[in-house]
Amino acid sequence: MPISRPTDVTATLDALAASPDADLLAGGTDLVVEVNLDRRRPEHVIALRRVTELAGHDTTDGRLRLGANVTYSEVEHDLAQLVPGLAMAARTVGSPQIRNAGTLGGNLGTASPAGDTLPWLLAMDAEVELASPEGDRSVPLANFLTGPKSTARRPAELITGVRLPRVEGPQHVSKIGPRNAMVISVACFAIVLDTTNRRVRTGMGAVGPTVLRSPDAERAVTQALDWDALTCPEDAIDAFGRACAEATAPITDHRSSAEYRRHAVGVLARRALRRCLST
Amino acid sequence: MSVTAGAHERIEVEVTVNGVPRAAEVPPRRLLSDFLRHDLRLTGTHVGCEHGVCGACTILLDGAPIRSCLAFAVSVHGRELTTVEGLAADDGTLHPVQAAFQDQHGLQCGYCTPGFVMSACGFLAETTEPDDDEIREGMSGNLCRCTGYAGILAAVKQAAGDLRASGADPRSQHQPEDDAFAGRPGGEHGPAGGDGGGEVPS
Ligand SMILES: Cc1cc2nc3c(=O)[nH]c(=O)nc-3n(C[C@H](O)[C@H](O)[C@H](O)COP(=O)(O)OP(=O)(O)OC[C@H]3O[C@@H](n4cnc5c(N)ncnc54)[C@H](O)[C@@H]3O)c2cc1C
Ligand code: FES
Ligand code: FES
Numbered sequence: 001m002p003i004s005r006p007t008d009v010t011a012t013l014d015a016l017a018a019s020p021d022a023d024l025l026a027g028g029t030d031l032v033v034e035v036n037l038d039r040r041r042p043e044h045v046i047a048l049r050r051v052t053e054l055a056g057h058d059t060t061d062g063r064l065r066l067g068a069n070v071t072y073s074e075v076e077h078d079l080a081q082l083v084p085g086l087a088m089a090a091r092t093v094g095s096p097q098i099r100n101a102g103t104l105g106g107n108l109g110t111a112s113p114a115g116d117t118l119p120w121l122l123a124m125d126a127e128v129e130l131a132s133p134e135g136d137r138s139v140p141l142a143n144f145l146t147g148p149k150s151t152a153r154r155p156a157e158l159i160t161g162v163r164l165p166r167v168e169g170p171q172h173v174s175k176i177g178p179r180n181a182m183v184i185s186v187a188c189f190a191i192v193l194d195t196t197n198r199r200v201r202t203g204m205g206a207v208g209p210t211v212l213r214s215p216d217a218e219r220a221v222t223q224a225l226d227w228d229a230l231t232c233p234e235d236a237i238d239a240f241g242r243a244c245a246e247a248t249a250p251i252t253d254h255r256s257s258a259e260y261r262r263h264a265v266g267v268l269a270r271r272a273l274r275r276c277l278s279t
Numbered sequence: 280m281s282v283t284a285g286a287h288e289r290i291e292v293e294v295t296v297n298g299v300p301r302a303a304e305v306p307p308r309r310l311l312s313d314f315l316r317h318d319l320r321l322t323g324t325h326v327g328c329e330h331g332v333c334g335a336c337t338i339l340l341d342g343a344p345i346r347s348c349l350a351f352a353v354s355v356h357g358r359e360l361t362t363v364e365g366l367a368a369d370d371g372t373l374h375p376v377q378a379a380f381q382d383q384h385g386l387q388c389g390y391c392t393p394g395f396v397m398s399a400c401g402f403l404a405e406t407t408e409p410d411d412d413e414i415r416e417g418m419s420g421n422l423c424r425c426t427g428y429a430g431i432l433a434a435v436k437q438a439a440g441d442l443r444a445s446g447a448d449p450r451s452q453h454q455p456e457d458d459a460f461a462g463r464p465g466g467e468h469g470p471a472g473g474d475g476g477g478e479v480p481s
Binding site: 001002003005025027028029032033035036037045047049073094095096097098100101180181182 | 288290306307308310329330331332334337340343344345346348349350351353354356398401402415416417419420421
């Protein structure tokens with residue numbers, strides 16, 4: 001297993017062009033598990049930790065860019081003001097040791113339907129930035145995620161970061177699992193009451209082949225909300241939970257049944273909405 | 280710039296472990312946990328599951344807890360590691376976190392203990408006055424099959440108080456002359472304090 005340790009994006013892309021089957025290694029919390037379980041035997045590893053352009057975050061033209069190497073700990077501790085919903089999601093990931101190593105780029109690269117940053121990123125209409133020798137492109141997250149653990153990333157491409165609009169308004173992310181820490185989501189829900197554009201944004205995790213949203217539920221609750229007072233009639237909150245649940249396509253597996261997942265995400269949706277309303 | 284090494288090549292890894300520069304030539308596939316145990320012969324770091332679940336392999340990387348079974352040794356080239364061997368004073372006096380685990384019966388078989396101790400050191404550096412919920416959350420990445428966790432919780436609470444009293448950075452080696460623990464060699468101090476309130480034993 002040869003390993004490359006590039007320090008910039010150009011060298012990373014060169015290494016990737018030279019061996020397109022190489023596995024990219026960020027925090028290793030998904031990849032090294034696969035290697036240790038002998039599910040993956042990398043032909044070649046390209047370690048990204050030293051690639052400076054993948055670190056940090058910046059804001060240009062009112063859009064926020066988060067580098068692929070940003071860890072959950074950084075989101076939780078340094079970015080809680082800037083991206084409160086993402087920080088809530090980050091706090092639910094694994095345990096401190098996982099959060100110190102695991103990255104946004106890795107969550108996107110793995111593209112699990114239960115990836116905990118993905119519902120919030122979807123709610124924010126995030127775009128995934130990809131670099132390759134052919135040039136850079138950015139792909140809306142909804143198009144980037146093509147199925148369970150499959151993405152639109154081409155073999156020569158590197159995820160360099162995510163871009164998202166800056167919006168004002170209350171947000172909430174919560175998940176359900178068998179215990180409080182160290183669990184993969186049975187259901188995850190993200191909501192942003194985007195007071196800038198006066199629209200409700202949502203994302204749902206672990207209840208379909210990819211993270212998904214319910215445009216119908218979003219539209220209905222957007223209309224039902226009193227945007228000045230940030231209140232919502234009870235029946236509209238209930239209808240919102242039902243509409244979210246109806247939009248899911250969950251599976252039954254060792255973690256949960258499809259019925260429970262659908263039920264749980266409806267409950268999370270109602271609770272998350274209530275948390276964002278002024279009472 | 281880029282460094283690439285072939286499959287059968289061995290790569291020189293230089294790290295600082297517990298303040299001491301160490302180096303070894305290892306295959307690229309060598310896990311950091313194996314590097315510590317086999318190449319550097321620091322067997323205090325334990326390996327339970329090797330898939331990121333148990334936390335027995337927890338060490339500090341540049342002061343923050345990570346799982347050494349989920350990192351390749353070559354990935355940490357040039358960085359600073361702290362392992363359980365780096366905590367006790369040179370004369371063997373236990374670090375306040377280690378002493379607290381002993382006082383509060385925070386261990387039975389001891390397999391999980393190095394991982395819990397390292398997690399606690401990283402956690403207490405960030406959270407100096409934790410409540411019970413914060414301790415549970417801070418220690419949530421470590422599993423123990425023996426203790427039932429109550430002793431561990433009490434130990435972290437005691438250590439937090441002791442560290443506040445001494446002002447020491449929990450991530451560095453214990454310096455007995457600098458704080459209230461002078462003259463308290465490992466294993467010889469009196470019965471457990473029990474209250475975990477950070478009282479300095481007399
Ligand atoms: C004990 C444990 C608990 C966990 N708990 C959670 C949890 O609660 N929620 C959750 O969502 N996840 C969880 N995970 C999974 C994992 O931590 C996350 O998916 C994490 O974000 C992966 O990031 P990483 O940097 O470690 O990725 P790596 O393991 O380094 O990489 C993951 C994948 O992404 C690819 N990749 C990485 N960076 C790039 C890039 N820049 N461009 C292209 N491809 C890239 C890699 O090639 C690989 O296929 C857990 C894992 C463990 C071991
Ligand atoms: S041995 Fe590393 S987490 Fe279990
Ligand atoms: S003391 Fe035995 S596993 Fe924790």
